[in-house]
Amino acid sequence: MKMAISLVLSRLILFLTLTCLAAVSSSTTTTTTLKRHSGFLYSRTRGKCTPQFWSSRREAWPRMVPQGSTVSNVFGSRASERYRSDMTLLESRAVNEEGNVFNELLKQASAALLNSYARKGFPYSAWEVKTLMIQGLVSEYAAARLTRRFCVANDACI
Helix, strand or coil, X not given: CHHHHHXXXXXXXXXXXXXXXXXXXXXXXXXXXXXXCCCCHHHCXXXXXXXXXXXXXXXXXXXCCCCCCEHHHHHCHHHHHHCCCCCEHHHHCCCCCXXXXXXXXXXXXXXXXXXXXXXXXXXXXXXXXXXXXHHHCCCHHHHHHHHHHHHHHHHHCC
């Protein structure tokens, strides 16, 4: 019985991981394509909680996190070591360095932070998102793991 439950859970985790990896790779493609067809892809979003949705400006950002907020002001001095000190959360959506796990973490964490303020029932509070983001900046492994967690939460959000 325990083996069957364990097998089902491991398959579910594998499915969710693959789904997030596909979403991350499709967001990279979307950003690249966006440069060629400005505005077109922003009209098609996957959900109301994804990084693509928040960068489309179709909904006002929560007052706690204005669009002009810098990454270092929102996530702390640790983030300013990894990213430009004057980079805004909105600008972070346009950063597209293939294979840079820290940029993907920033996109997913920014969306998770906005969701924590704007969506009731989002699984992370704003404080948790900020704390986890700082922990994710420690290593590439930690960043990749946290990116998957935020991706699952952002994609599952309604």
